[in-house]
Amino acid sequence: MSPENFIDHVRAEQESLRRFLLALCCGNAQEADDIAQDALVRAYVSSGSFLGLSKFSTWLFRIAYNCYIDHCRKQRPETIPADSPQALNVPATEETDASFRHQRLYQALDQLPEKEKAVIALHYFEDRSIKDIASILQIPVGTVKYHLSVGRNHLKSLLQ
Amino acid sequence: MKNMDIDSFLRDNKPQVKEDPAFLLEVQQKMRAVEGIKTEVDRQRRHGRIAVITALTAGLICGIIVTLLAYLYPIDPESVSEGVISSIRTFIGTWKHFLLVPVIGCAIALWFAIDSPKSASSRF
DSSP states (O other): OOHHHHHHHHHHHHHHHHHHHHHHTTTOHHHHHHHHHHHHHHHHHTGGGOOSSSOHHHHHHHHHHHHHHHHHHHSOOOOOOTTSTTTTOOOSSOOOHHHHHHHHHHHHHHTSOHHHHHHHIIIIISOOOHHHHHHHHTOOHHHHHHHHHHHHHHHHHHHO | OTTOOHHHHHHHTOOOOOOOHHHHHHHHHHHHHHHHHHHHHHHHHHHHHHHHHHHHHHHHHHHHHHHHHHHHSOOOGGGOOSSHHHHHHHHHHHTGGGTHHHHHHHHHHHHHHHHSOSOGGGTO
């Protein structure tokens, strides 16, 4: 894959990829973009091994998810208690309902296990099919359905 | 948020990504850096490969010459004199049947060295 070809593919996928990582990083845009950059470099380095057996975006998301897991292992993020003043500090630029809802959502996502968070993000935010999610996370379809169901219930109880 | 419909809540509240033109530029910059590293690794590999092939070729040629000499001019044990050269000749003469083993080893190693991938890009 030529660099130009790779950049064209990335241009088409970058927003979706960054949104997925933003959800995994619970709203930390800086961290999400750093992981996205790392994932794209890794993808470029191994683009020779991309055989086209799966969609480019599936392959890219799989690399991004692995980068995110590596990042979590290397540097366990500070967990902020959901009721701490820092956690409740809604970005002050626009005190809208939407930003408040996003903040609540990020706080809830932060309390989910990694797999559940990833499944929820891919299914609801990226509109990925169960089969696609299974391919990205490299787990069986049944496990994806299980994580989706459990994650949904967890989120519901956290948000209510 | 009592009795909320979690599905529609999640779909309606997708995380918002800010437009960032610098993001792709940074990716392109890193891609160029990767290309630079690939070129440097390729260069070092090529140099290492040339050194290994040169050493193995020299070893193979010397081995063949020594083996031929050992068979063409066998040493008469009676005429052996003192000295390092004579000792080496006697040693080679005694073990000449086994000289082909390192020569064949050298030839096989040379074949592998020539046949190995020429570019580092195959590893990336």
